[in-house]
Amino acid sequence: MLFNSLHFVLFFIIVTTLYYVLPQKLRVIMLLLFSCYFYMSFVPKYILILLFAITVDYFAGLYLEKLQGEKRKLLLILSVLTNVGLLFVFKYFNFFNSNISKLASFLHWNYPIEGLSIILPIGLSFHTFQSLSYVIEVYRKKQKAEKNFIIYALYVMFYPQLVAGPIERPQNVLHQFHERHEFKFEGFIFGLKIMLWGFFKKVVIADRLAIYVNKAYSSPESYSGIALVAATIFFAFQIYCDFSGYSDIAIGSAKTMGFRLMDNFRQPYFSKTVSEFWRRWHISLSTWFKDYLYIPLGGNRVSRWRRAFNLLITFAISGLWHGANFTYIIWGSLNGIFLILENLVRNFETSFKNRLEGTLGSSIYLLIRALITFSLVCFAWIFFRATSLSSAMYIIKRMFQFDDFGKVSSLFQVTSHGEFILCVILILFLMLIDYINIKKGMWEFFDRKPIAFRWSFYYMLIFAILILGVYDVATKTSFIYFQF
Known part of the structure; x- marks a missing residue:
């Protein structure tokens, strides 16, 4: 079901x-x-x-x-x-x-x-x-x-x-x-609101992005490098909305009965480092591997090289947990390597950051770090999404040929102009809400607004689900993580 x-x-x-x-x-x-x-x-x-x-x-x-x-x-x-x-x-x-x-x-x-x-x-x-x-x-x-x-x-x-x-x-x-658990109207309504946001992320954003991603990744040889870059970025947001959307529906449906489930995502694409990303992404699994594998292996209480080995083993096994395929193992191992490299330059990076503290350069530096982190995460997502190891290598090779990056029209090889622009708008809307979540808390922000403003937002989500939601069986709208 x-x-x-x-x-x-x-x-x-x-x-x-x-x-x-x-x-x-x-x-x-x-x-x-x-x-x-x-x-x-x-x-x-x-x-x-x-x-x-x-x-x-x-x-x-x-x-x-x-x-x-x-x-x-x-x-x-x-x-x-x-x-x-x-x-x-x-x-x-x-x-x-x-x-x-x-x-x-x-x-x-x-x-x-x-x-x-x-x-x-x-x-x-x-x-x-x-x-x-x-x-x-x-x-x-x-x-x-x-x-x-x-x-x-x-x-x-x-x-x-x-x-x-x-x-x-x-x-x-x-x-x-x-x-x-006694019936509490406020808790019940709050659960429904969380579910509403989860449904929006799944059927409107994730499943619409999936149309572009599925076409590009199913036959990457048919599309340009810039289209594959766009498909990879779209997949990053597709899997985020797909899985966090599921988590929201799960947390919200439990909340309507008075049960409290743990948060599974905390705006991961605003992370400034890969380690921060993994503290914000699939939190229940990340903490599981930390508590039951990484720490028993020695965690941070060992030498630098043993710590690097622990990280690599933990993330390689995490990749294998996601799927019985070398692409998943490489995906997990890449994230482990990113963390190892991050640890090696941590002291230098902290010193550099402290020198910029309180200046305009500090904000610019944080933005650059977020973009680098997002780029590294997206690069690893290629192996997660690709149908095979050879397909992943072809996509990477095609993306770095740079022969069509000036041709904006190449972006519309996969879907129409209107569909592509709608996908971009939905991603920007998602990031705006996530930004509000980081700064003020999404629901606290809306609770402080006039009732007309709040209900306009809720009705907008409902109408978007009904009008923009993807329900075609051919698009395979099952949740991605169901296969794991």
Whole structure:
């Protein structure tokens, strides 16, 4: 069930209404049943995989609280292997098996193992990491084991963030399922406003930019270098609006029932450094890798070269988490390399920045840093979006030929003049709202405006969704991160 569908709108109305109508004891049961229905609307039989993992981790949590010593550590390893094993079989087996087969063929070895004919369960990476965070936190004694199986199952399967996050920690969410949430008009309306903004970002901005991006990246040899540059920039905003739009709908729909989910994005394209970008982009995943991989590897408490190795490994694995393809590994590794280089010049950069403090040059310098950061992020996005490694290399080569950068007409090879200009206007509007969010807070800003101004903005978003929204199935309007 896609958020950007009438099916979901009806689903949301029914679930939210029932939540406040039913007595407290029945609310969690209702939410779990409807969350199962939500998940089964994609591929019904894969609910069994999810229920198996939930059962294993539920009992692992209970026994981790009782056991001591080596048995406790062995149980943690068993739980982690179960979760990672499921993820490996469905997401990575064919990737590794195919590459081993190619290596064996090159070395003239006999390798008889064939690939598996299976479909990746939707959102498997997300709820696997959410389950792992629970087990690890119980092992670290930072979270008590959940005794109620239904509530633990709901922690993993809560429909708003089930298939694409945010990847929640048990300390933030589990206790909320035990609490009684009374209907509060202000909170309910605030949740709807967050959802409205999320729908706008998804169906108006992301899906409209996708038309240009999909055409350019599906056959890059047909388009000019400047058109591919435009497509890459458009993709940067497409994936941002697509995923942050999903997160907003998830956070807003949970908020209408009184639940608080963590922020997943904080205006990432205003970042002045790549490290700042990763503190603002997909926050729930970035902090997950930081807490459960980077810090256990030694984090910043080791030598400079070991720290560089930790960063590279963390981001390479983050790339692999996104997809079983070398393009994703390169994308992740590039971001790791950017951070390593950033650390190497940090002292010089800080000294230079301090000398400019309080001058016009300081503002110009910050703008240049933001543009450089955005350029580096966009360069890495090429590997994320490209259909293959060879396609990514061709796009980069074509972009840096500079033979058509003076021909503005080349920008309109992919779509019409009007469609291209509309895309640019939508991006500028998004950046304006994000700027307001940084300076004053988007909703605080509008709450201080006259009621006519506020409602004009809300109605504008609604009409834009209805008139400018992309609903054609041919444009593949599913959320990008559903594939992960």
